[in-house]
Amino acid sequence: xxxxxxxxxxxxxxxxxxxxxGYAITCIVFIVYSMLITYTSLTEEKTSMVVAATTLAxxxxxxxxxxxxxxxxxxxxxxMAGLAYAIILVVLMAIVMKGLFYxxxxxxxxxxxxxxxxxxxxxxxxxxx
Numbered sequence: 001x002x003x004x005x006x007x008x009x010x011x012x013x014x015x016x017x018x019x020x021x022g023y024a025i026t027c028i029v030f031i032v033y034s035m036l037i038t039y040t041s042l043t044e045e046k047t048s049m050v051v052a053a054t055t056l057a058x059x060x061x062x063x064x065x066x067x068x069x070x071x072x073x074x075x076x077x078x079x080m081a082g083l084a085y086a087i088i089l090v091v092l093m094a095i096v097m098k099g100l101f102y103x104x105x106x107x108x109x110x111x112x113x114x115x116x117x118x119x120x121x122x123x124x125x126x127x128x129x
Contacts, residue, residue: 078121
């Protein structure tokens with residue numbers, strides 16, 4: 001019984017770690033991109049593409065990291081990491097935009113997060129900690 005609790009705790013810990021790593025990647029990319037926009041001739045017209053690519057890369061890494069702590073069902077743990085990433089992002093967007101809006105941007109974030117997390121989980125289950 002104690003090994004099950006420890007395993008479950010390890011899975012949740014890996015999930016949280018994966019989401020934190022995903023957000024660290026997101027922050028680094030966004031800071032670098034904003035500095036490039038500020039200090040170079042780069043314009044903001046590609047921002048939505050950079051956000052989508054960064055979100056996808058971050059949730060793949062989050063799913064990968066979350067699934068490495070599991071012994072089975074890497075896709076599930078990857079999707080859970082993607083879902084956690086998306087929920088946090090939607091909540092942050094609601095705070096910044098002063099209200100919760102469900103639009104095509106929210107749908108895109110959810111789809112990218114779930115698909116990317118699942119993909120990362122499938123890859124990550126094959127790499128053990």
